[in-house]
Amino acid sequence: MRNDLLRRLGALVLAAVLICLSLPTAFAFQLEDPKIDATAALLVNPDTGMVLYEKNADERRYPASTTKIMTALLTLENANLDDVVTAEEVDFEHVSWDSSNADIKVGEQVKVIDLLYCLMLPSANEAAYMLARHVGGSSEAFADMMNAKAEALGCTGTHFTNPSGLHDENHYTTARDLYKIAYAAMQNETFAEIANTAQKTISKTNMHEERKVFTTNMLTFSSYQPWYYGYCKGIKTGHTSQAGNCLISYAEKSKSKLYSVVLGCANATDGTVAKSFTETKRLFEWGYENFTSKTLAKKGDNIAQIGVRLSTDADKLVLTAKRDLNASVPKGLELADMQKDIAAKDAVDAPIRAGDVLGTLTYSYDGVEYGTVELVALNDVEMSKVLYYADKLENFFKTPVFKFILVVLVIFLLLYIIFNMTVGRIRRRRQRSMMRSRRSRYNRNNK
Template sequence: MSTMKKSRKFLAVLLTVCICITAVILPASAYEPDFEVPADEGVFLMSLDTGQVLYEQNADKQMAPASMTKVMSTIVALENCQDLGEMVTAPSYIYDEFVGINVSTAGISPGEQLSVKDLLYCMMLQSANEAASIIADHFGGSIESFAEMMNKKAAELGCTNTHFVNPHGLDADGHYTSPRDMATIAQYALGVNGFRDICTSTRYTLPQTNIREEQVVVTTILMQDEYRGGDLYNPYIKGIKTGTTDNAGRCFVSTYQRDGENLLLVVMNAPNTDDDDNQAFTQTQQFYDWAHNNFDLETLVEKGSVLHEVKIKQSFDTDVLILTAASDVTLLLPSGADKTAVQYVATLDDEEIVAPVKKGDKIGKMTLKLGGETIGEVDMLAEKDVKGSTILKIADAIHGALSSTAAKIILVLVILFILVYILFVIRSINLQKKKGKIKRHKKYKL
């Protein structure tokens, strides 16, 4: 397995764990948005800085993702592409499924030649469905095979409510994901080389092809388009992908960067109204405003700070080992929250700490709790080197050997044996002395 594949697998596992971290538990009112959220809507709002979940609704419900599907298609393409400049010819068969239906496209014609990079921008910015299918055919050999690659990646990321049957997201039986899984996929995508540049762009110029002249494609994310967004424009919105179908409703997965805070939000199945009012955009704006106005990033533990002291054995240097924080612990807390209410619970990796110990050795972890719920963890490290003592090690070994019941019984028996032996020796000596006196007495008598 290559180093790159190993790092991707590790990142996937890490992301899965981060998504599952429990949010700060405080009174429910602190987590209730001050606006109405339709009951059928799927929502997952999390902090990219801490992994905390700030709000969720129907987070694990299987829902149609519409064009948010293209996030996974882009992941698979980027991770299997050796050269973004590689030219691809649009096969004619991929257009068959679009006949007679109204779908978003970039106007790519059968036989037209574009680079992989061009196709990815068409797919992610203008939500071009034919571009997604061309990508699928190129990297998978067929739509079905590429969908299998997408599902394999979803499983690798730990998604349990996701299954894809196409690369573009048009409604189909067996094609679904959940808000939580979509957040996992999007967060992973942000770490894939090249993805962030694509999804945060608002326009891209397609060069002249073998069929048409130069053309500009534009983003469907009006919230990040300063020129076309109007009142929807929000300078803090940074990607990622919209989606709309009759079955999926209005969908939008996005990120938000403001004042050092980084949030990720998935909105699925927002009302699909007939007018131009995109309810997914409206909900996104409301959720981000609510989160920004009601939560603050607080550093509860600083890297290197003293967290705990423990006794250490078998060293003449010291009998106390100081433990420090391996990293910062920064969490989103409701504005005005009492940080003194946070409890710090230390857990050691071993029952006894025995020298030698090296500076930086992991000794245990500190768990931060609020209201009985875990809100964060940090490893505790040895502050300095502590040398061991061979003499104390031997003494402890002897003490340990003699601490068992069997050893104590044996020791008592040995002591008794020694005492009996000593008494026997003394008695023997006395007898010898007595015999000597008798012999001398007889001699004098003769």
């Protein structure tokens, strides 16, 4: 009895072990939710566009001074860095005494490059309005430019009314749109340099001696503080009472790149900083701890083979990746475990040139796509003219035009045969009639 019970227990334990071993590998990659304390958040690998984490990423939020990323981008695209802008009264109409500023005075003459540092580091609102007026003619016209640019970048939930981010109910965006704007801006080397600067000496003006401005981004400035994050490369903070604390950041670690967006974070408590900094650092750490960069496909590798028509050089063609496909994937996920989907024709017609795009390769796992790359021809394949014209002739035989011509020819042939048969019968009748007539005359003459 006892032995029987032990055998049953052993069988149950063995079955449980086998079940556990047979569970899908995806079980090992169920990532723990970082539970970012923000009203909206986003973490993206920019090399692949892979979203590693998102929370309310498409909901409308007030962006506060993260708006100034767009202001800087449009300035860099439409103004010379050495241009000098004179501050006017209109530039201060919407700037309260306690809002972010760089102590620029009415009548002060400041270079565009220095205004950009004032805009991005201390988040100077007067600098935003000066740049908007210089580029667009007025802040209202500049807002129209901002909205046009946002639309061009693929933003679908954004509307700007001013260049600074000061609160307006009609001034809003989304975490996903802010990522698109920030990514576009970071492709500009000057912007990337400004965004990653902790402090900058501003040139002497007609009203100020040289002076330093400091960043509001605590992730890049306070290296001795626990919230400092050494891999962070900027970008921009923002805060209003309606928007909460906002931060868009970019990080690089071992060539792995990440963009983070957090909106609507809580204010600082005693001895700390706003949660936009601590939550961003935590989000970056979560991303790097749980994901790793992996090369899924290499340029030049034999990815697939397809057939080739109209050539005597080859009947098969090797497809390779157009570029190296790198992606952020969960740590521990092996390439062999991933699903490899190739979208390409079974065969293509020559001529083919190396580099011609002929398909795509997508890697996925458990329903999540981790990267897609175009597949291109590895080498040239020349066309055979004989096979080409033979194929043309064969295809022509299959066309409606040929079928129509064939029907017409058949009808014509039938009509021709019928006509000839009819004419033949008529001739034979005439001949028989003539013969009868001759015989009749002959008989009459011989009587």
